[in-house]
Amino acid sequence: MNSDDSVIEMPPIELADASSSAMSRRDFLKIVGAGTAGLVIAQVVCVQVDAAPSAQADIAKPKGMVIGDPTRCTGCRRCEIACTSFNDGKNQPSLARIKVARNLNFGPDGAQYGYQRQTPGHFGNFLIVQETCRQCAHPVPCMMACPNGAIEVTGPVNARIVNTTKCTGCRQCQAACPWDMTVFDEQLKKASKCHLCNGEPECVKACPNAAIRFVPWQDRSKDIPKRWVVPAYLATPPNVSSTCGSCHK
């Protein structure tokens, strides 16, 4: 079975007010047409070996994703603040699932090329690149890398979410994400990643510059990765990778 078979056709999107990024979850679900009876997505689970529930070739597509617009970002980091303060009860940028701080001063390239160049960052051309989770399509690198099947596709918007009861804190998902978007809570010893806040992203609500938006999902797994890592299907632990053959003949 080809994973593309499960693609949900999204109706064309018309955002009532494109300038306002604070869309409520209800509005959003209305727009993508989900939550209606006919659109329940079947999760076809691959043949399981050693019970690795994350090896799902036909996992449901996400219904939304958060994207950033660097030309609007002013680097206030209220998005990072909202992500952890309102989800975790503490303010901790290292735990934020949207990443601004690491690009703030010198952009994604870092300080290696000097300063005041025409490259992003506060010491460059002032562009501040917000990085967000792509809620990847199969093969979902973080999900595939998890030996415990702890990253699951969870409603209402089918975000790829860490199930903390299954997470053992092995950090394999952190190593696997090509964009370095999974995080680790050192206090709880659990991984975390963007869960789209049940369809009401706190970061989007918090942005004073409407510089991040919650939009219908699109496959952005082709974007240049922050860091090159071994492709997920090779880095996958054996109990997961042994299931790949059931689809990839």
Next chain:
Amino acid sequence: MAPLGGYRGKILRIDLSTGKVSSEDTAKYKDFLGGTGLGYKILWDEVKPGTKAFDPENRIIFGVGPLTGSGAPLSGRVSITSLWPNHLNELPATGHMGGHWGAELKFAGWDSIIVQGKADKPVWIYINDDKVEIRDARHLWGNGIFRATEEICNEVGSDTQVAAIGQAGENLVRIACVMCNRSHSAGGVGGVLGSKNLKAIGIRGTGAVAIAADKKAWKDLTYEFLSLIGANNQGVVPRTPQPWAEYYGNTRWTARKGLYWGSAKPAVETGECSADDLNRIGYRTQKGVLDHGEGVGEKYLVRMGGCHSCPVRCHAYTEIPALETKYGVSRFQGNTCTGNSFGSGFFSSPSGSEARIEASQLGSALADDYGLWSDYGQFPRDFVYGYKSGLFKAKLDPKEYDSIPWKLLDNNDPAFLLDVMKRIAFRTGELGKAFADGMPRLEQKWPEIAAYHQTYDSSCWKDAHAKHHSSEAGAQVGALLNMMYNRDVQCHTHTNFMGSGLPFNLMKEISGELFGSPDALDSSTQYTPMNKGKAVFTKMSLIYLELHNSLTACNWTLPLWTSPRKDRKYRGDVALESKVLSAVTGEKISREELEATGLRILNLFRALTARFMNEKDLRNKHDLANEWVYEYPKDKPAFAAGVTKMDRADMELAKDMFYAEMGWDKATGMPTQQTLEKYGLKQVAEGLKQQGLLV
């Protein structure tokens, strides 16, 4: 201490003489919150009267507080307290820095840093969570702030937040600053770092600032807070009529349809920004058009920016290609307010002209790299006066005088800055040294400058310090405030309230509620004699200034005593700071209790000033104003319509009434023993007594 929300529990102490790094319990200092309050307490406990700013025994306290890094809106600031190099007697004062450095310090696990001693060679301090190292900075010494920042980030990680000094600080220039995030500076204290051979402090923090309140309650309070914010300086109505707005007024809320961030690629419209749209707070203040003028201030603005956690965004960042081609600096520059008028302050090019914005941003390119501070504009003003009056020509050796490209200055050519900024930062020649030693010493060197400072044109308040929202801002209120400190007075409590832009009658009503009398507030064109309401207003202004600088919270927009919310009849929330602090720490503190803490900090500062002056008659030796305050304009009496002239007898009454409000002795303006004890400063009273300063 038991970890409360907000605090991380420990303070970092670094002795550069011995290389010793140690950690202290924050609980010891909790009565002073943090920030500037902590700074005053350390100076009181540890620095002997008679110590000078550049002595190794002087301390420099990088103070953050329970709110810094908590994610509470407007909590990104740092108070850097030390003996002030740019005061003749080097009395205590605080420089204030925004940016992301203070929050990073909290994430790294520290509630402030105390630096003492002097390293035997240039060093920088690397704080990587609880690992703290003193690293070699010999390769950085002699270089500017931009290079120091870049090299440190290259060495330890691009996500490091770096506060550094430039050559001005290294060369013990008394008007040097320390800077982070390229445009956030704490004026005045750069030389103290230089005197300790300390180039920079770089921080990487991965930890959490805990919030004691439950998530839902904290989120609700945060959004309530955000709904009360207006624009920068808490203008709560737009500057131009807007379809959604009942009022408009003279505020920094410049956003409107058709006004852009013109050099964003592609341009971004600021748009209507109605008061209830919290996702557009960051567009309300398009400050380019205020700092640089309409036209160029729109055309060259890439975006706004500002401190960690703040939605207001008051720094204006520009892209001006001519900076590269004409002057050889980066086309990307930016700063705010006096940071933006530093360079242009040397010239008479009109606002809105290309020459002026070029001068402004070239000034920023140079000053923010050399780490030079404008002394709130006093440096360029005094410099231009010295040139135009012929003073420099008369005093300087002709060889030196002729080596300076005065023609450029005559022609309003920004290229003059390439000479003057470097000259001061490197103490070149007699002129370079004269200005590098700061305006109080310039007054001593050339009495003509002292005479100039007595005139209105100098904008100089006292002690060679610039006026800063003084008698023109609330008459006696601004005047009293400008008498209190040992630098230009960084108080915006009163201006943030008065500058709301709301109709005068409504403001009178709100004044009545806040200060017990509508008469606390004068119309800006008709001042009235002193009254009790004004004394209360002054006291409240000082309390919240000290609280903001201790919590830390931004006194450039707070307090939110008015709001853009029509449903609240434009009232803000006077108890906001106490609510936020209670939620973050989990310790219930009422507005009254918090204000008492503010008074504790303020009384400690007052005692500290007396101690370092070795003088108890603050009334007549400290709380002063230059001649022009009482004399300008010559042809009109005080309280005439449209003038800001103060009356001497009335100002003496103002002191009487204000001191009475504060519990300070009428004759000397000293906090009485009773007042000190009331605010838990018994030990301070004893210290004053030993020095013969207790009244």
